[in-house]
Amino acid sequence: MPASVELRNVRKSYGAAEIIKGVSLRVAPGEFVVLVGPSGCGKSTLLRMIAGLEAISAGELRFDDVVVNDWDPARRRVGMVFQSYALYPHMTVEQNVGFALKLAKIPATERAARVDSALGVLQLTQLRHHKPSQLSGGQRQRVAIGRAIVRNPNVFLFDEPLSNLDATLRGQMRMEIARLHQRLMNTVIYVTHDQVEAMTLADRIVVLEDGVVRQIGTPMELYDAPANLFVASFIGTPTMGLFDARVTAQGLAIGTGDTETVRLPAHCAAVPAGTDLTLGIRPEHCTVSPVEGASLRGTIVMLERLGADTFAFLEVPGARDLVPVRLSAQTDGVVTGQKVGLEFDVGKAHVFDQTGMALPR
Amino acid sequence: MTPAAYKSIPLRLALYALMAVFGVVFLLPFLFMLSSSLKTNDGIFADFASIRAVLPVGALTGENYLHAFARGNIGHYLANSLLITGVTVLMGMVVNSLAAFALARLEWRGKQTALTLLVIALVVPFEAISVPLMILVAKLPGVALGADGLTMTRSWLDTLYVQIVPFVANAFSIFLFYQFFRDIPKDFDEAAYIDGATPLQVYRHVIVPSSLPVFATVAILQSLTMWNQYLWPLITVPGEAARPLMIGMEQFFGARKTAWGEVMAYASLITVPVLIAFIVLQRWFVRSVVGSGVKG
Numbered sequence: 001m002p003a004s005v006e007l008r009n010v011r012k013s014y015g016a017a018e019i020i021k022g023v024s025l026r027v028a029p030g031e032f033v034v035l036v037g038p039s040g041c042g043k044s045t046l047l048r049m050i051a052g053l054e055a056i057s058a059g060e061l062r063f064d065d066v067v068v069n070d071w072d073p074a075r076r077r078v079g080m081v082f083q084s085y086a087l088y089p090h091m092t093v094e095q096n097v098g099f100a101l102k103l104a105k106i107p108a109t110e111r112a113a114r115v116d117s118a119l120g121v122l123q124l125t126q127l128r129h130h131k132p133s134q135l136s137g138g139q140r141q142r143v144a145i146g147r148a149i150v151r152n153p154n155v156f157l158f159d160e161p162l163s164n165l166d167a168t169l170r171g172q173m174r175m176e177i178a179r180l181h182q183r184l185m186n187t188v189i190y191v192t193h194d195q196v197e198a199m200t201l202a203d204r205i206v207v208l209e210d211g212v213v214r215q216i217g218t219p220m221e222l223y224d225a226p227a228n229l230f231v232a233s234f235i236g237t238p239t240m241g242l243f244d245a246r247v248t249a250q251g252l253a254i255g256t257g258d259t260e261t262v263r264l265p266a267h268c269a270a271v272p273a274g275t276d277l278t279l280g281i282r283p284e285h286c287t288v289s290p291v292e293g294a295s296l297r298g299t300i301v302m303l304e305r306l307g308a309d310t311f312a313f314l315e316v317p318g319a320r321d322l323v324p325v326r327l328s329a330q331t332d333g334v335v336t337g338q339k340v341g342l343e344f345d346v347g348k349a350h351v352f353d354q355t356g357m358a359l360p361r
Numbered sequence: 362m363t364p365a366a367y368k369s370i371p372l373r374l375a376l377y378a379l380m381a382v383f384g385v386v387f388l389l390p391f392l393f394m395l396s397s398s399l400k401t402n403d404g405i406f407a408d409f410a411s412i413r414a415v416l417p418v419g420a421l422t423g424e425n426y427l428h429a430f431a432r433g434n435i436g437h438y439l440a441n442s443l444l445i446t447g448v449t450v451l452m453g454m455v456v457n458s459l460a461a462f463a464l465a466r467l468e469w470r471g472k473q474t475a476l477t478l479l480v481i482a483l484v485v486p487f488e489a490i491s492v493p494l495m496i497l498v499a500k501l502p503g504v505a506l507g508a509d510g511l512t513m514t515r516s517w518l519d520t521l522y523v524q525i526v527p528f529v530a531n532a533f534s535i536f537l538f539y540q541f542f543r544d545i546p547k548d549f550d551e552a553a554y555i556d557g558a559t560p561l562q563v564y565r566h567v568i569v570p571s572s573l574p575v576f577a578t579v580a581i582l583q584s585l586t587m588w589n590q591y592l593w594p595l596i597t598v599p600g601e602a603a604r605p606l607m608i609g610m611e612q613f614f615g616a617r618k619t620a621w622g623e624v625m626a627y628a629s630l631i632t633v634p635v636l637i638a639f640i641v642l643q644r645w646f647v648r649s650v651v652g653s654g655v656k657g
Contacts, residue, residue: 025495051551051555052554052555053554053555072554073381073551073554073555073557074407074554074555074556074557078555079555080552080555082548082551083548084544084546084548086549086552087552088549088552088567088570089571090552090570090571099553099556099566100556100557103556103557103558103562104557147552147556151556237560269478
């Protein structure tokens, strides 16, 4: 039975250093939630606290509304897939998958049936007598997943499970994990620093920074309406182009010196003149144009051709970093070093105040 | 030496020649012992100044071995030594590996202090504690199995277990296990805890099967130490009943100073079991020594 998981103001400290600074989250039964954030943000620590591998310093962790703070990992009935796979090297695939059932003293016939079923689901039946050292990365990953599903856990926990795989295999395994979730409908909490994984797998994403939740929402909520500058710059590939801006009588002046002015977005109409803001714009909302008559101008410093899409990265006065622009299919005339105009739909722009919080639309 | 240097043929030849010299230096005394054990006293002295001294040539006889068994009580001492070594090593592997498991894999208050004490124990030579230890065991009440059944005794002296118990826990063995266990990824333990294992089950099902080389190393090193024990049985085992081979040989040598063939037969009988054990466990031993940085 998939369980609900609830964290109520959960904290974790090592001595004086607080790593998790009061996280609250409710994961519904059967939901796929991804914890995402840069390295060191505390996402793996949070997952290990849910697994029972790290003690919770303060706050409550509930499974199906029962407080489980003091339960050991086995009692919590979680299945966990580690980044390193952590397959027992001396055991065969079959023994690895069946180890938990053996410890639970499940009768041999039932154990064999459940192991067979798990191996079948993951297409590992042919490899049942192989040792981990004889398997490829993707096969090891499947064994690790098999070890987790054989116990019918309440909650699946994945700790960066695809980070050791190459790009192609990562894509395949991502799809397999998504299909497995559709089939089993277990509650899944999945940790990754790869926002593509987060966007493609999650029902909801939790963005963490420095032990604090920055935003919780569906992938498209986070993409379309980032609550703050951190989420805006973390979600999306390439990242959002960001400009320092100031509200003036004429509109929004880009940069702080002698710079260009664009129209003030409608939702910023009430912001008084003189206020410093940050303007963010997604690559797909930008276009390049002839320099003449353009409100913003820049130089193409890099072109990234990905096949279906081509991104131009522009150096623009007033921008915090290179500004990515998704080009239309016709890119033949565009070369690096070219001076171009930059146009964007101000209505699609995201505006953040000096504390980094998004201005409400 | 760089891998490229190994490819140079003259250098490789020089290296082999050097290794051959070392091999001969180590092998000659051993061959002398074995071949002399099969010769009469006259034969030994006749061959002494030639290469024949290390070769089993001339009039060979097995009588030295028969005499060693008949006059040296070697069967009894051999059984004692095998028992003392076997029990100590088996118990030591369990006790020391469990101690190392607690130090390397579990979190508990005082662990760092325990580790410090372990390192201190490593540098204290046994000779420094042998006399206080002897005084201690001399006053410890023990048990003895005699004609009247199991009886209490006033002391541990002159028993087999006085040669076993003090050597079961061994700081060096714990340290070897600790070093090996520490390098096993912690994810294995955590995966096992998630699977429902207790710490003892993690030790039994995860750590031990992953650590066979270090078990072989500890078995060989502790076997050698126990087999070669001399000082401790000399001061704690005055009688014959619990006497081990080494002390038996000293007595035999003292009584039959001129019977070199018999002395060599006795020495061969002491050496051969250790040699067999080493050959059997050599593959594991070398792997573990290389892996753990232990000096051979």
